[in-house]
Amino acid sequence: MSLDLISSIVAFALTLMVLSYLVGDNSAFRLAVHVFVGVAAGYVATVSWWQVLWPKLILPLLTGTPDSRVILVIPMILSGFLLMKTWPSLRPLGSPSLGLLVGIAAAAAVGGAVGGTLVPQSFATIAAFGPDKLGSPDALFNGVLVLVGLVTSLAYFHFGARLRPDGSAHRPRALDAIAAVGGIFIAITLAALFAGVYAAALTAMIERVHFLGSFLGLG
Amino acid sequence: MEETFTCPVCGETNPADVEFCQNCQWRLRPEAVQAPPDAPETPAESADPELSVPDWLRRVREQAPQLDQGAAEAWPRQESGADLLAGLAAQKPLDEDDLPDWAASISGISRAKGPSVSGNLAEEASEAADTDPEELTTENLASLGQPGSSFTGRSAPDSGVTRDSGAADHAAEPLPQGMTQDGTNDEIYDWLRKLDASNATAASDPPVDEDPGPGVPDWVRGFGSQRGENRTPESANPGEILPDWLQTSDDMLEPPASPIPAPIQEEWEAGVAETTHSPGADEAGESSTQTAAVSNDNGSPTEGSPFAAPFTPDAMAGVDVDEVFASMHMPDWLSDARRAERPEEDLRPPAAEDNDDLAPADLPNWVLAMRPMESALAGGESAAPDLPLEERGPLLGLHGVLPAFSGVALPYSKPRAHSIKIEATDQQLAHAALLEDILAAESRPAPMNSAPLPGSQRGLRWLISSLLLLTLGVGLFSGSLVLPLPGSIPNETVGAIRAVESIPADAPVLIVFDYEPATTGEMEATAASLIDHLLLLKHPRVATISTSPTGSVLAERFIKAALVDRAYQRGSQYVDFGYLAGGLAGLTAFIEDPPRAAPLGADSTRVWDSGVLRGVTQLSDFAAVIVLTDGLESGRAWIEQIAVRRASSPLILLSSAQAAPVLLPYVDSGQASGLVSGIYGAAGTEQANGGSPGYVRRYWDAYSFGTYLAAAMILVGGSLSFWMGVAERRTRAA
Numbered sequence: 001m002s003l004d005l006i007s008s009i010v011a012f013a014l015t016l017m018v019l020s021y022l023v024g025d026n027s028a029f030r031l032a033v034h035v036f037v038g039v040a041a042g043y044v045a046t047v048s049w050w051q052v053l054w055p056k057l058i059l060p061l062l063t064g065t066p067d068s069r070v071i072l073v074i075p076m077i078l079s080g081f082l083l084m085k086t087w088p089s090l091r092p093l094g095s096p097s098l099g100l101l102v103g104i105a106a107a108a109a110v111g112g113a114v115g116g117t118l119v120p121q122s123f124a125t126i127a128a129f130g131p132d133k134l135g136s137p138d139a140l141f142n143g144v145l146v147l148v149g150l151v152t153s154l155a156y157f158h159f160g161a162r163l164r165p166d167g168s169a170h171r172p173r174a175l176d177a178i179a180a181v182g183g184i185f186i187a188i189t190l191a192a193l194f195a196g197v198y199a200a201a202l203t204a205m206i207e208r209v210h211f212l213g214s215f216l217g218l219g
Numbered sequence: 220m221e222e223t224f225t226c227p228v229c230g231e232t233n234p235a236d237v238e239f240c241q242n243c244q245w246r247l248r249p250e251a252v253q254a255p256p257d258a259p260e261t262p263a264e265s266a267d268p269e270l271s272v273p274d275w276l277r278r279v280r281e282q283a284p285q286l287d288q289g290a291a292e293a294w295p296r297q298e299s300g301a302d303l304l305a306g307l308a309a310q311k312p313l314d315e316d317d318l319p320d321w322a323a324s325i326s327g328i329s330r331a332k333g334p335s336v337s338g339n340l341a342e343e344a345s346e347a348a349d350t351d352p353e354e355l356t357t358e359n360l361a362s363l364g365q366p367g368s369s370f371t372g373r374s375a376p377d378s379g380v381t382r383d384s385g386a387a388d389h390a391a392e393p394l395p396q397g398m399t400q401d402g403t404n405d406e407i408y409d410w411l412r413k414l415d416a417s418n419a420t421a422a423s424d425p426p427v428d429e430d431p432g433p434g435v436p437d438w439v440r441g442f443g444s445q446r447g448e449n450r451t452p453e454s455a456n457p458g459e460i461l462p463d464w465l466q467t468s469d470d471m472l473e474p475p476a477s478p479i480p481a482p483i484q485e486e487w488e489a490g491v492a493e494t495t496h497s498p499g500a501d502e503a504g505e506s507s508t509q510t511a512a513v514s515n516d517n518g519s520p521t522e523g524s525p526f527a528a529p530f531t532p533d534a535m536a537g538v539d540v541d542e543v544f545a546s547m548h549m550p551d552w553l554s555d556a557r558r559a560e561r562p563e564e565d566l567r568p569p570a571a572e573d574n575d576d577l578a579p580a581d582l583p584n585w586v587l588a589m590r591p592m593e594s595a596l597a598g599g600e601s602a603a604p605d606l607p608l609e610e611r612g613p614l615l616g617l618h619g620v621l622p623a624f625s626g627v628a629l630p631y632s633k634p635r636a637h638s639i640k641i642e643a644t645d646q647q648l649a650h651a652a653l654l655e656d657i658l659a660a661e662s663r664p665a666p667m668n669s670a671p672l673p674g675s676q677r678g679l680r681w682l683i684s685s686l687l688l689l690t691l692g693v694g695l696f697s698g699s700l701v702l703p704l705p706g707s708i709p710n711e712t713v714g715a716i717r718a719v720e721s722i723p724a725d726a727p728v729l730i731v732f733d734y735e736p737a738t739t740g741e742m743e744a745t746a747a748s749l750i751d752h753l754l755l756l757k758h759p760r761v762a763t764i765s766t767s768p769t770g771s772v773l774a775e776r777f778i779k780a781a782l783v784d785r786a787y788q789r790g791s792q793y794v795d796f797g798y799l800a801g802g803l804a805g806l807t808a809f810i811e812d813p814p815r816a817a818p819l820g821a822d823s824t825r826v827w828d829s830g831v832l833r834g835v836t837q838l839s840d841f842a843a844v845i846v847l848t849d850g851l852e853s854g855r856a857w858i859e860q861i862a863v864r865r866a867s868s869p870l871i872l873l874s875s876a877q878a879a880p881v882l883l884p885y886v887d888s889g890q891a892s893g894l895v896s897g898i899y900g901a902a903g904t905e906q907a908n909g910g911s912p913g914y915v916r917r918y919w920d921a922y923s924f925g926t927y928l929a930a931a932m933i934l935v936g937g938s939l940s941f942w943m944g945v946a947e948r949r950t951r952a953a
Contacts, residue, residue, distance in 0.1 A: 022680065023681075040736075040769070043769065044768040047769075047771065048798070050823070051797040051798045051821055101804070104803075105802060109803060112859030112860055113859065115862060115863040116859025116863055116890070117858075120885075120888045120890055121884060123888070124884070124888035124889070193877065193881075195876075196875070196878070196879055196897070197876075197877040199876035199877070199897050199922075199926070200741050200849070200897065202925045202926065202929070203740060203876070203898050203918065203922060204737065204738060205691065206918045206921045207739075207740025207744065207918070209688065209692060210695050210917070210918070210921075213692070218696045
């Protein structure tokens with residue numbers, strides 16, 4: 001029996017076990033979930049050791065040059081401090097390492113968000129009304145539509161309100177109208193996202209059904 | 220003879236060596252003068268009581284040193300009060316118009332109920348009862364009883380003096396026990412005769428050792444000694460004519476046969492005695508011996524006492540005082556039943572008890588005056604057994620405490636426990652519960668009115684799943700390709716195709732596998748055609764990398780399965796950097812310096828030394844960066860970081876259908892060269908690739924049927940929900 005056959009059998013069984021959730025929560029489904037979680041955790045641990053810790057930290061410390069060893073002492077110490085987060089009494093020792101990671105991630109995220117999304121998208125929205133787009137009604141319409149959708153969607157998330165003499169607090173009526181339009185755009189966006197999710201799930205199911213059929217010799 | 224001391228308060232005879240009266244605990248000795256018990260009494264000590272004698276009495280004594288024995292019969296023995304005033308007591312309450320007893324006795328006024336000492340004395344006393352107080356001068360008193368004396372001691376009928384009725388009246392009254400018709404008392408005369416006999420010897424030989432008896436009052440004893448003293452030439456006044464009853468005679472010197480009762484102390488006399496005792500310690504010595512002013516320690520009256528002459532301690536020897544008291548008619552305020560019934564051993568002071576080791580403290584007289592009589596008694600027996608005894612609380616042991624009346628809880632009992640539970644009726648409880656529900660409903664979220672679900676959810680789920688499986692199965696295994704691939708290709712897909720076709724041949728291309736194993740089916744179907752097209756046309760050198768731990772195995776699967784026809788081999792056509800750790804920081808580091816961020820491959824080989832990555836030192840050296848992602852975060856992270864680092868390599872996105880709406884603006888903004896999303900996008904690339912590898916064609920019918928089924932269910936369910944809502948509103952309006 002080849003390894004492919006064994007893997008196919010295991011895959012077939014696990015697929016059926018997962019699909020058994022249609023009849024309700026059962027032990028087969030739970031077994032499949034436990035197997036998936038366990039295998040995923042084991043694989044991640046193996047990859048982390050063989051592809052990160054060993055080749056990039058342990059091996060250089062053992063066989064690397066003195067300069068590289070000195071440099072690697074710092075990440076080794078920080079990694080050790082990060083492990084202290086496991087014990088409640090030693091948690092404060094892991095705070096510097098975690099703070100370093102969070103700081104770097106935050107800086108990268110903020111920089112990327114600003115330079116990679118906010119600015120380019122803003123310029124793109126402006127460019128939709130560029131001189132080269134004025135001659136194209138479709139482009140112009142798209143630009144207007146994008147702009148209207150952008151403004152109204154942002155207005156939809158404006159929750160500032162003024163206190164009226166009768167004691168109630170409401171947004172201005174003009175803002176309410178704009179927010180209503182923005183709500184429409186947001187609804188359409190959510191619908192599109194839902195359609196994409198369904199399409200992705202449907203495609204995944206198609207692939208699994210095809211596998212089952214192929215295993216059974218149907219197709 | 221044992222020396223005794225008469226208590227000025229109660230008249231009880233106490234031994235001379237005691238400091239406090241055995242009956243009433245009155246201080247008998249002053250604090251400053253504490254004579255040893257065995258020390259013989261001296262005349263000097265007996266003279267101290269003279270300091271407490273009032274001035275008026277002292278004058279009387281000086282003026283009338285001799286008294287008739289008949290006056291003694293008018294003076295019953297007093298139960299209490301000072302001996303100082305013993306001779307002045309009267310048996311009946313003193314009216315306002317009545318002559319004071321002491322004055323009446325001095326003037327020869329006889330008492331109504333007192334037994335007379337002798338017949339002569341009785342007559343003299345009766346005569347004296349009618350004397351006008353104004354006639355009670357020294358001369359008259361001296362001449363009283365003398366033959367030829369004009370002063371008879373009897374006042375005029377219209378003098379206004381209320382006096383006793385006299386001996387005749389006295390004779391009409393019932394006589395007390397022991398009394399004779401002539402007003403004599405054999406018992407009284409006996410001790411008087413004895414007293415006279417003792418006085419005869421008292422003048423020459425002070426009767427120090429003789430004890431007249433416990434029943435002999437001090438003033439009686441004092442008479443005997445004074446009589447002897449008054450016989451002295453110094454005290455006698457030849458010029459004064461004394462009445463017979465005041466004159467000393469041999470008969471009078473004889474001790475009376477019966478003890479003369481002590482004069483009754485009037486209330487005012489008792490008050491005088493108390494006030495003289497109350498001033499304080501300075502006068503304690505004076506007040507304590509005030510009662511003994513008329514008698515010294517040996518029982519004989521002190522010098523100057525009007526009662527000194529007739530009585531001597533010897534005359535009172537052997538006299539039973541109790542019998543004397545019993546034969547006397549005592550006034551109400553003297554009839555102290557507590558004292559009569561109290562045994563002698565209970566009258567002892569607490570200090571005298573055998574079981575008490577502590578001696579009584581020397582309390583000042585004013586403290587003793589405030590001292591309750593009952594609390595001074597030793598033992599458990601109460602002084603007033605007829606009164607209720609307090610058995611608890613701070614007034615423990617006292618008698619006569621006001622009891623708590625019915626209906627009021629005893630002050631020293633534990634208060635009753637009262638229930639704090641509110642007694643409410645059922646209606647009140649129901650109203651309270653209703654109010655609580657109303658208040659709770661104010662903060663309770665209002666339930667949404669949702670339409671009832673038709674049937675059970677499990678059945679509906681089975682129905683949908685059955686339809687879907689059937690539809691997909693038919694589309695997959697029927698073998699009929701009913702539905703054609705879409706004719707138009709999205710713009711973003713066209714851009715991706717153009718970007719791939721613009722890659723030079725044998726150029727290094729970086730392919731990023733950032734999707735999860737669960738979306739392998741869709742991602743392989745989406746990316747297979749384009750990458751196959753790239754490999755088929757350009758034969759690039761492929762480097763794979765992933766920011767997910769499972770990316771390496773997915774990349775291996777993709778190349779081995781989806782691109783099986785291209786037979787790319789690891790190490791010669793493609794390399795695998797493996798897992799890029801650090802998340803966004805690792806990605807940033809790789810974009811800045813790929814050799815430093817990923818020096819080794821997934822198999823720990825030095826991939827940068829291989830021919831696959833020759834000429835590649837930075838990200839811009841790659842001809843294209845193809846990102847396979849199934850989510851927004853990983854795709855946006857690559858887009859943003861590449862844009863920030865100004866990498867010029869074209870970026871091609873191969874995403875899942877669920878991330879396409881979010882990644883499309885990046886394509887429209889020019890940050891990405893193209894986008895292939897889902898099966899719909901892959902259909903165009905597969906058509907551009909000549910239908911290879913064929914995943915799209917195989918899945919297209921099932922995908923279409925599934926899409927149609929979903930659309931149909933949405934339409935049917937929405938329509939059904941709409942009409943059900945309309946019907947419900949109509950019903951509600953109706």
